[in-house]
Amino acid sequence: MEQRISLITLAVADLTRAAAFYEALGWTRVASPDGVIAFDLIGQTLGLYPKADLARDLGMQADEIGGFSGITLAHNLREKSEVEPLLARAEAAGGRIVKPAHEVFWGGYVGYFSDPDRHLWEVAWNPFSPLGRCGEFQWNGAG
Secondary structure, X not given: OOXXXXXXXXXXXXXXXXXXXXXXXXXXOEOOOOOOEEEEOOOOEEEEEEHHHHHHHHOOOHXXXXXXXXXXXXXXXXXXXXXXXXXXXXXXXXXXXXXXXXXXOOOOEEEEEEOOOOOEEXXXXXXXXXXXXXXXXXXXXXX
């Protein structure tokens, strides 16, 4: 298996509401089949899919999907000064600030929000992992 995640699918209660949230963060949809909303990222795609449909596809009950699963999605930024405005934008779009921006022991600056379906996002500036020219992230820096 190659070291790649191609598609991240988020189960959502309301597809229209979820899409509006990510669009309010500045993301742009790409063409996709009915019942799926997709946003191409740098090297991956984020898909929004109705929770009931994902449960059906998995052979599970809808109430078995959701809640904190120990996974956070991270969005790294080029500058420390970008962290707080992005958290504010997420909150204004209907997200909830889980932990405000703060300095962390390893030298970075991070904060956390949840989207309307409670998917957790970390917003981070990491001085030791600068983003590449196109915004790509790698642990030891994409430069």
